[in-house]
Amino acid sequence: MTRTHPFQAAIFDMDGVLTRTADLHMQAWKQVFDDYLSSESNQHPFSRADYLAHVDGKPRYRGVEDFLHSRRLMLPYGQPSDAADRDTVCGLGNRKNARFLELLEKKGVAVFEDAVAALKRWRRGGMTLAIITASRNGQRILEEAGLMDAVDVVIDGTVAAEQELAGKPEIMLEAARRLEVQPADVVILEDATAGVRAGREGEFGLVVGVSRNGNEQELREAGAHHIAADVYAVSFLRQIPNALDRMEDLSVWRGTRPLAVFLDFDGTLAEITEEPGQAQLSAEARSTLERFSCPVAVVSGRDREDLESRVGVEGIYYAGNHGFDIAGNGHRHTLPEADDAVKSVDHAERMARGQVGDLPGVIIERKRYSLAIHYRKVKSGDVLEKVREAVEDMRRETGLRKRDGKKVLELEPDVDWNKGRALQWLIDVLPVSEEEPPFIVYMGDDVTDEDAFSALREAGPGIYVGDGLTSSLADYHVRNPDEVLRLLRELADADHGF
């Protein structure tokens, strides 16, 4: 499978994708709107949800109009030359800009390193690049961030106004025209729902929703083809085939090598649920696992005992805590360094309960060797920000390592061990001879499974559970746990054991 990127050009939205200016915009809007709303009756303060729904990614005056409209408020439009203290749409927009420039002056421009790294990698790979923004301060911000020369085309709100472009997708289409590429050959990177919608409207080849604030659901609903929390990973995107269409590749072991099936649990064997305690293995999946006569291992971030009780199949291997705790068929493995770190996990747990335990939507899951802070049910961006800050505090104070998972932040011992190392340990204890190395099929959906895909090398195929357009190191994909089950059934049918 070639790993070259299938697109010729990339267009980066600026605020929130490349530069960390979205927070400054949010603060400036909040100051201005809260001040204005305080003179109106029955109005609650401007929130992050208001910002994301009505203002983010839009030209300044349109943002004012759309937000006022959402609150059933009307102001005369006025003129772009209106003084910042005038209560007109333009006056409010100009007031916001003045606040924004003050904040910019005070705090400076920070960039997202993952996006800058992607930009550089794509450029080295021969792609052409543009940065676009509805902000009239775009050029100034990019100059301050040292990014003006990193791309071929920049279109900001000032250029857009000069060219009479009415916002996105017109700005995106103009960027593609200047890059001399067709929209179908372009990747769009956007963090705002309005930008994602515009990318789809412009019929761009791949519209990536960059979810830095846990808003992946909204971005998906707005039509994003792909969701990414890490822009650098997008530069590795490639299309991998569905394993169910390639059963002949997955049957090469028959007659020559013993089979072994390794699986992740959440999101692979079991559907993702709102709360960790709700995840279950279906009776069909359980009975299919029981049909295998070859070795089977479930490798999960969960506590091993929790995993064993949810899977409930005897005679297989269980690796819990991302591989820190393995047991099965008379074998047992834990790491002394992980045992030494239990006190640090205790400390992190106390900090987590004290700092974020009572915040709405946060679920803390204590495991023997790690601590998971779940935010799937968190609705507010501010709460999410507090969770991220608290986890960063815990990491610094305890020396534990931080991991990102699906709507979860985890802290675990900072030792050279992961699902990949666990997979290697399991391969070594499998009852097979060295002359007959097992053919391992590994299925997983999360970032932690990438260590296992990477460790597999020649041992067998990695199967990613999710979209086929992915930056996963796996060789094939299946779309969801239902397709995992279909694949397991086919493998169980073919399994003749050792």
Ligand SMILES: O=P(O)(O)OC[C@H]1O[C@H](O[C@H]2O[C@H](CO)[C@@H](O)[C@H](O)[C@H]2O)[C@H](O)[C@@H](O)[C@@H]1O
């Ligand atoms: O390695 P895995 O088996 O995939 O375990 C990874 C984490 O899975 C669990 O959390 C995830 O699944 C929950 C239930 O579907 C979901 O609510 C949560 O948002 C997901 O992150 C588990 O609770 C964690 O301990 C595992 O590390």
